[in-house]
Structure formats: C-alpha cells, structure tokens
Amino acid sequence: MEELINKLKGEIIEQLNLEDVKKEDIDNDAPLFGEGLGLDSIDALELIVLLEKNYGIKVANPADGKKIFQSIRTMAQYIQDNKK
Amino acid sequence: MEAYIKGIGIISPQKTFDTKDFLSDVVEYDTNSLRCIEPSYRDYLNPTLARRMGRIIKMGIAASSVCFKDSGIAMPDAIMTGTALGCLEDTEKFLLAIIENDEQFLTPTSFVQSTHNTVSAQIALQLKCMNYNFTYVHKGFSFESSVLDGLMTIAEGNGKNILVGGHDEMTDKYYRVCDRVNYWKKETTPTMELIKSKTEGSIAGEGAAFFMLSADKSEKDYAKLRSIKFIYKPESQKEIETRLNEMLAEKGLKPADIDVVVYGNNGDTRYDGVYDQLRDSFFSNSTSAYFKHLCGEYQTSGSFAMWVAANILKTQSVPPSILIGDKKHSQIKNVLIYNGFMGTDHAAFLLSQC
Numbered sequence: 001m002e003e004l005i006n007k008l009k010g011e012i013i014e015q016l017n018l019e020d021v022k023k024e025d026i027d028n029d030a031p032l033f034g035e036g037l038g039l040d041s042i043d044a045l046e047l048i049v050l051l052e053k054n055y056g057i058k059v060a061n062p063a064d065g066k067k068i069f070q071s072i073r074t075m076a077q078y079i080q081d082n083k084k
Numbered sequence: 085m086e087a088y089i090k091g092i093g094i095i096s097p098q099k100t101f102d103t104k105d106f107l108s109d110v111v112e113y114d115t116n117s118l119r120c121i122e123p124s125y126r127d128y129l130n131p132t133l134a135r136r137m138g139r140i141i142k143m144g145i146a147a148s149s150v151c152f153k154d155s156g157i158a159m160p161d162a163i164m165t166g167t168a169l170g171c172l173e174d175t176e177k178f179l180l181a182i183i184e185n186d187e188q189f190l191t192p193t194s195f196v197q198s199t200h201n202t203v204s205a206q207i208a209l210q211l212k213c214m215n216y217n218f219t220y221v222h223k224g225f226s227f228e229s230s231v232l233d234g235l236m237t238i239a240e241g242n243g244k245n246i247l248v249g250g251h252d253e254m255t256d257k258y259y260r261v262c263d264r265v266n267y268w269k270k271e272t273t274p275t276m277e278l279i280k281s282k283t284e285g286s287i288a289g290e291g292a293a294f295f296m297l298s299a300d301k302s303e304k305d306y307a308k309l310r311s312i313k314f315i316y317k318p319e320s321q322k323e324i325e326t327r328l329n330e331m332l333a334e335k336g337l338k339p340a341d342i343d344v345v346v347y348g349n350n351g352d353t354r355y356d357g358v359y360d361q362l363r364d365s366f367f368s369n370s371t372s373a374y375f376k377h378l379c380g381e382y383q384t385s386g387s388f389a390m391w392v393a394a395n396i397l398k399t400q401s402v403p404p405s406i407l408i409g410d411k412k413h414s415q416i417k418n419v420l421i422y423n424g425f426m427g428t429d430h431a432a433f434l435l436s437q438c
Contacts, residue, residue: 015191017135038132046191053189 005076012072015050016043028073036071044069051075057082085235087297088438089306090245091155093147094293094391095120096379102150106395107403110378113275116268117259117288118380122146136193137206138173140253143292144203145210148247155296161243162216163204164233166226166250168383170200173255203251203292216243224429226250227384231312231433234297249294250384259288267381267426269351278351278377279408286350289380293387295394306394307419307435310335315430324358324430325366328422331432343413344371344402346393348423350381355427362422363408371416372408386423386431393419393435 009023030036051057068078094100097118128146177194201219220229227250234246269285347359379388424430
C-alpha cells in the first residue's frame with residue numbers, strides 16, 4: 001500500500017503540474033480538494049483520467065468521486081480494491 | 085486616429101523585461117531559434133493558477149503586468165491582443181495526447197488553455213476586467229490588427245486607455261514544421277551577422293509585448309502613435325512606395341521628414357530586397373535600423389519593432405546594435421516602422437515624438 005501511495009503521489013504531481021510540491025509534502029490523509037493540496041474541479045477530471053489511463057479503472061458513478069478522491073490514501077485504497 | 089504610448093511591457097530574447105534599459109547589453113545568439121529570456125513568474129502569478137498555464141500565457145500575463153505598472157493604468161477600457169499561433173505548446177500537447185492515447189483519456193487542461201484568446205482572457209480574469217476583449221488571429225497582421233482596433237476605439241470615443249499586445253511562442257515542433265517549408269536558414273547564423281548573410285531563410289523568434297495606448301497625453305509617454313497601414317502581398321516596390329507616400333501625406337509628411345526607419349530585414353534574400361530598396365532610394369536621408377537579429381522572425385514581431393521605435397523616440401537615440409549604416413539625426417521627431425512577414429503581410433507604423 002505504501003508503495004502504491006508513493007507512486008500515486010508522483011503521478012499526481014506530474015499530471016497536475018504541481019511544480020512546487022514534493023512527494024513528502026503531501027499528507028496521506030489530508031483532503032485533496034479545498035484544503036490540503038487545494039485542488040479544484042478541473043483537477044478532479046484530471047484525476048479521473050489518471051485512474052483510467054494508468055490503472056484501467058473507470059469511475060462509473062460520479063457520486064463515488066467524493067469518497068474516492070478524499071485523500072491520497074482513499075484513492076490508493078480504491079485503486080487496490082478495483083485494479084484489474 | 086492617434087494615441088499616446090503610455091506604458092510598455094515586453095518579454096523577448098533580449099533583456100527587455102521590467103527595465104528602462106534600451107539595448108545597452110545585447111544578447112548575441114549562435115542558433116537559428118531564439119527563445120525569450122523569461123522572468124521568475126512568482127511575482128506576477130498565483131502559483132495555483134500558474135501551474136496550468138503554458139509558457140506563452142505566463143509571458144503574456146507578466147508582460148501585461150509590467151505594462152500596467154509602467155503606464156500607471158490599473159484597469160484598461162479594452163484589451164486587444166494579436167497572435168498568429170495562440171497557445172501553441174498547449175495545442176501541441178492536446179493534439180499529441182489525442183494521437184498517443186488513440187482519442188481516449190483526454191484531459192481538459194491543455195485543451196482549455198490552447199485557444200488563441202487565452203492570454204487576453206487570462207489578463208481580463210486577473211484584473212476582473214469585464215470590458216471589451218478581443219484577440220486577432222491574422223497571421224502577420226495579428227498584432228497590427230489589435231493596434232488598429234485600439235486606435236479606432238480611442239478615435240470613436242469608446243475608450244481612453246486601451247491595452248494592445250502581440251504574442252507568439254516558438255516550439256521545437258513548429259520550428260521543424262516551418263523548416264520543411266524553408267522558413268529558416270539551413271546554416272547556423274550568428275544573430276549579429278543576420279543581415280550580412282546571403283542565403284534564403286531567417287532565424288526563428290518569439291515574444292510577448294504589450295502597450296498601453298491612451299487618448300490623453302502625459303509627461304512620461306514614450307511616443308505618439310499616429311498611423312498604421314497594412315499592405316497585403318504588394319505587387320511591386322512602386323505599390324509600397326505609393327502606399328507609404330499616401331500614409332505620410334495624410335499626416336502632412338514627406339519621406340524626408342522621417343528621421344529613423346526601423347526595417348523588418350530578416351536576413352532572407354527572398355524578402356530583404358524590399359527593405360534595401362526603400363533604404364537606398366525612398367528613405368535615403370533617414371537613419372536606418374533593424375531589429376529581427378535581436379528577436380528573430382515571428383508573425384507578431386511588429387510588437388518588438390514598436391518597442392524599439394517607441395524607445396528610439398523616448399531616448400532620442402538609436403543603439404549601435406540596431407543601426408544600419410552611419411547616418412544619424414541629432415533630433416528624432418518621426419520614426420517609421422516598415423515590417424513584413426515572409427513577403428506577404430507588410431505593415432507600416434508611424435510614431436512621432438510627443
């Protein structure tokens with residue numbers, strides 16, 4: 001799980017161009033949106049594409065997004081549970 | 085149709101950003117593709133917003149910010165920009181993603197930022213400016229069109245302070261595409277040797293320059309912009325000279341009244357003859373200057389030329405690095421820019437001392 005979290009952080013930094021953010025700056029349990037990394041709705045779309053492209057996971061129900069993208073840990077957990 | 089140039093902000097391959105220095109320390113290049121000397125954007129952009137922006141958007145916002153500061157105008161009555169290529173880097177990113185991912189997994193960011201009007205829109209968003217906002221995409225007439233619109237807006241009384249600008253970026257891919265249609269020189273040409281070269285092709289360039297045009301005169305204005313003319317695909321040298329005579333006559337001037345002419349020589353033997361003939365006959369009494377060895381060839385290079393002309397009038401000097409020949413005038417009242425892009429889109433700007 002820790003390995004996946006670390007990999008995911010790198011992918012998010014690259015995909016969202018978080019130039020000034022390092023992996024160690026991202027708290028595994030901090031909110032991704034609003035506070036924490038301060039991501040917004042465009043970033044949410046980027047993250048959905050990232051899940052599909054890198055892990056083959058399609059977020060079928062948009063309502064699940066709030067739970068999946070709560071933090072890095074919840075995202076990693078979702079990947080671990082759904083990866084094909 | 086006249087306006088005062090109240091402020092300027094420019095990012096170019098020279099040290100032009102946020103400085104009053106006028107080409108005292110020219111950067112010489114030994115490459116056929118010049119890139120801008122970019123500032124640190126932290127002072128001009130919110131990092132959260134900046135992370136989504138491509139290079140040309142950051143350059144546009146930073147250059148316009150300096151223009152606002154220089155002019156003392158915080159909120160323009162209109163924003164008009166010109167760009168031939170728009171946000172090319174983001175366009176390439178988006179198109180490449182379509183191909184690489186087989187038309188799937190397309191993310192919104194580069195698409196959203198890839199439109200031609202992104203720069204003028206982002207400037208307006210930063211200012212919360214809801215006034216007239218327009219982007220002209222007319223190849224070699226893009227910047228010139230924004231200037232014409234600015235002058236017309238002031239003449240019609242629809243605004244007093246108008247931000248006009250030109251911006252285009254060079255990318256490796258675009259350089260290669262243009263190279264295939266012989267835009268660029270095949271041999272590496274040191275920039276200071278550009279107009280001495282006797283071969284086809286030019287050197288590639290890029291830049292972002294903004295000007296605050298104002299209806300009101302003030303002490304610190306750079307120059308008065310008095311006229312702009314477009315000459316599309318001139319059929320002969322005679323046609324160019326006739327059009328220039330008309331332009332000058334409208335302002336009560338003759339060719340001999342032009343103290344300095346800033347030419348768009350780009351070192352390409354296919355196109356430089358036009359400038360050389362003007363210099364040798366039509367403007368034979370004027371001081372001659374050129375600029376594309378400093379910024380490279382690009383569709384909105386007229387904006388760099390306008391920065392040069394405005395500073396010639398403001399400083400009453402022609403730096404040695406841009407001078408052609410040795411004719412010099414002790415007082416510089418009138419400057420004319422004659423510039424063209426690849427032989428098709430020719431434009432002339434007339435600027436005078438305030």
